[in-house]
Amino acid sequence: MGDPRISVVNERLKEIRNIIAVSSGKGGVGKSLTASILALALVKKGYNIGLFDLDFTSPSTHIILGIEGVQPREEKGIIPPKVHGLEYMSIVYYTSNYALPLRGEDVSNALIELLSITKWGKLDFLIIDMPPGIGDATLDIIRLIKNIGFLVVTTPSQLAFETVRKLVTLLKELNVRIIGVVENMKMNKSEFIQQQVKSLRVAVLGGISFDAKIEKSIGNTVSLLKTSFAKELEQTLEKLGF
Amino acid sequence: MHEWALAEAVITAASEIAEKEGLKEVTVLKIKVGELQQIELDILEFALSQLKPDKFKNTKINIKIDKAELRCRVCGHQWIFSKEELDKNSAEAIHFIPEIAHTYIKCPKCGSPDFEVLRGRGVWLESIKGVR
Ligand SMILES: Nc1ncnc2c1ncn2[C@@H]1O[C@H](COP(=O)(O)OP(=O)(O)OP(=O)(O)O)[C@@H](O)[C@H]1O
Ligand SMILES: [Mg+2]
Ligand SMILES: [Zn+2]
Numbered sequence: 001m002g003d004p005r006i007s008v009v010n011e012r013l014k015e016i017r018n019i020i021a022v023s024s025g026k027g028g029v030g031k032s033l034t035a036s037i038l039a040l041a042l043v044k045k046g047y048n049i050g051l052f053d054l055d056f057t058s059p060s061t062h063i064i065l066g067i068e069g070v071q072p073r074e075e076k077g078i079i080p081p082k083v084h085g086l087e088y089m090s091i092v093y094y095t096s097n098y099a100l101p102l103r104g105e106d107v108s109n110a111l112i113e114l115l116s117i118t119k120w121g122k123l124d125f126l127i128i129d130m131p132p133g134i135g136d137a138t139l140d141i142i143r144l145i146k147n148i149g150f151l152v153v154t155t156p157s158q159l160a161f162e163t164v165r166k167l168v169t170l171l172k173e174l175n176v177r178i179i180g181v182v183e184n185m186k187m188n189k190s191e192f193i194q195q196q197v198k199s200l201r202v203a204v205l206g207g208i209s210f211d212a213k214i215e216k217s218i219g220n221t222v223s224l225l226k227t228s229f230a231k232e233l234e235q236t237l238e239k240l241g242f
Numbered sequence: 243m244h245e246w247a248l249a250e251a252v253i254t255a256a257s258e259i260a261e262k263e264g265l266k267e268v269t270v271l272k273i274k275v276g277e278l279q280q281i282e283l284d285i286l287e288f289a290l291s292q293l294k295p296d297k298f299k300n301t302k303i304n305i306k307i308d309k310a311e312l313r314c315r316v317c318g319h320q321w322i323f324s325k326e327e328l329d330k331n332s333a334e335a336i337h338f339i340p341e342i343a344h345t346y347i348k349c350p351k352c353g354s355p356d357f358e359v360l361r362g363r364g365v366w367l368e369s370i371k372g373v374r
Contacts (some may be wrong), residue, residue, distance in 0.1 A: 001367045004255035008247070011254065056341075078291075078338065091342075094335035100345045103337035109363070110299050110341035117247040117338070 009144050010079075013116060016050070016123040019145055020179060024153045027202025028130035030184035031153050032060040033130035033214070037230050038151075040065075040221055041237060042083040047124035050080065053090035054141070055131040056110055057102055062092050066219035084221045089118055092189040104136040111140050125242075134167055142176055149177040151205075155185045156193055168200050170176035180205035182236060205239060208232045244338060245282055248365050253298070255367055260297055265372035268301045272369045274361035278310035278340045280321055280333060286365075289369035297372075310362030314349035321350055333354070340364055 013019065022035035033056070037053040051059045062068070065084060071093055072078040080089040091100065102110065120126060122201065128148075131137050138229030152173055156165040164181065171178050183193045187210050197204045199201055208229055217223040224230060252273060261269050275281050281303060290303055310323035323343075325333050332346035340363050344355045 001259070001369055002252040002255065004367045007255035007258055008251040011250075020277050020350060068337065074244060076250075077244050078247075091339070094339055094342045095345045096331070096335075096343045099355075102341055102344055103356075106341045106344065110339050113341070113364070116251050117244045119247070217325070 003112070005112050006071065006144065008145055009112070009115045012120065013126070013145060016120060016126045017129065018125045018126060019063050019148045020047065020151050021130050021138075021141055021148055022151050022153060023130040023138060024160070024165040025046060025134065025165075026154070026160040029153050029155045029160050030208070031130075031132070032064060032129050032210075033229065034184065034233065036064040036128050036152050037224055037227075037233050038223055038237075039125075039127045040084065041087050041234050042125055042242065043139070045237075045242070046074045047241045048087075048240075049085070050087040050089070050120050050123045052114075052118075052128045053092075054098055054111060054128050054137050055212075056091045056107055056137075058131065059090050059092050059236055061129050062088075064218055065221055073119075075119070077117050079119050080197060081192040087120060087123065089114070094160060107136040108140050111137055112144070115144060133163075133204060135169060138167075142171075142174055147177070149179045151179045151240060152181045152202075153184055154181055154193060154197075156183060156187065156190060161193055161196055165196070165200065166200055177238065178202050182233075183207040185210045204238045206214070206232065245285040246289045246293075248281070249286055249293055252290065252365060252367060253293045253295070254274040256370055257295060257297065259367075259370050260372060263372070264374050265370070266297070267374060268298050268370055268372040270302050270304060270369070270371040271298070272306065272327070273303045274306050274308050274366075276310055276340070276364050276366070277325075278336065278343060278362050279360060280325055280337045281363045281365065283307075289360060305370070308362040308366075309347050311360040312343075312347070312349075312357045313360050314354055315356045315358055316354040317349060317352040319351040320351055320360070323347070329358045
């Protein structure tokens with residue numbers, strides 16, 4: 001007859017005003033860094049924020065935010081701990097940093113399980129850090145989460161942008177909301193990507209420069225918020241009116 | 243205690259189906275619970291009894307346990323999962339998310355974590371009977 005978990009997913013998310021998936025067709029473009037710093041910046045603005053790492057095979061946001069030694073609480077479901085002012089959920093609570101080799105169907109199943117048992121509080125934003133590409137996780141959140149919005153990350157490279165073009169086209173065909181495209185790791189003032197994004201009729205959310213010093217701030221949220229990356233991302237938030 | 247969250251999913255899904263099929267009252271609800279997830283049946287049953295709406299007042303809830311059968315994708319070996327082979331933390335992690343099995347369980351023959359769960363993963367709605 002069926003999988004009962006699906007029915008309860010939107011019930012679990014109903015007290016969240018805005019759900020944003022940080023996504024890209026390409027790997028390594030800065031999705032996790034963007035999702036993490038976006039979450040921190042929104043906390044700083046006084047919003048109630050959740051961050052959900054949905055990259056099950058290569059989770060990274062716990063490293064970026066220096067999250068260690070916390071576990072969710074169990075109470076008729078699981079309640080994500082609040083760390084650095086945000087409700088944080090990741091598969092690493094359960095894998096204790098060992099490898100988790102998953103095939104597509106397993107990814108789907110784990111994703112549905114987490115969506116159906118995680119009890120988020122009342123949130124203004126839930127930020128989701130996505131794995132790269134348009135595979136199972138992406139298709140599942142589109143299928144399961146009503147009103148999800150996509151924040152798409154590219155780099156100045158044509159190689160990245162061509163994958164983003166495909167992602168954006170797919171999202172449009174499926175009538176999924178696209179918040180806009182962020183161009184990360186900018187090295188110069190080229191407007192090539194911005195023009196391309198405009199021709200897709202999607203909002204250009206501005207650029208983030210390549211920051212050779214960012215690595216030193218990984219694991220330290222105070223220091224992350226002081227980076228040029230954070231400053232530039234915050235300007236993007238102004239544009240969005242967040 | 244996340245048995246409560248799963249029970250809520252079962253009741254929500256079953257109510258949707260009852261609604262769709264125009265059932266005024268549900269008489270029998272059959273659920274299958276896979277052993278991989280190591281659900282505490284007492285808690286699940288209690289949660290179901292607490293959460294069920296009026297339509298389910300007289301429902302006979304029938305829970306069947308399904309052995310977890312795994313098959314290695316590398317060497318083809320097939321085996322039945324037994325939680326006795328796991329330490330407490332690994333067992334608990336799999337209890338929350340059965341796919342975590344791929345972190346802590348390896349094929350007993352060749353050691354690969356690349357196996358398939360043939361049956362007995364989690365909670366499954368088998369059938370609903372009722373009166374229209
Ligand atoms: N603007 C930037 N300046 C310098 N380094 C950056 C910048 N953005 C991201 N990086 C670095 O690039 C690497 C990839 O970033 P990140 O892990 O956030 O990408 P991702 O898109 O999430 O990757 P994956 O597809 O593997 O999930 C990291 O080492 C990160 O610190
Ligand atoms: Mg990432
Ligand atoms: Zn094997």
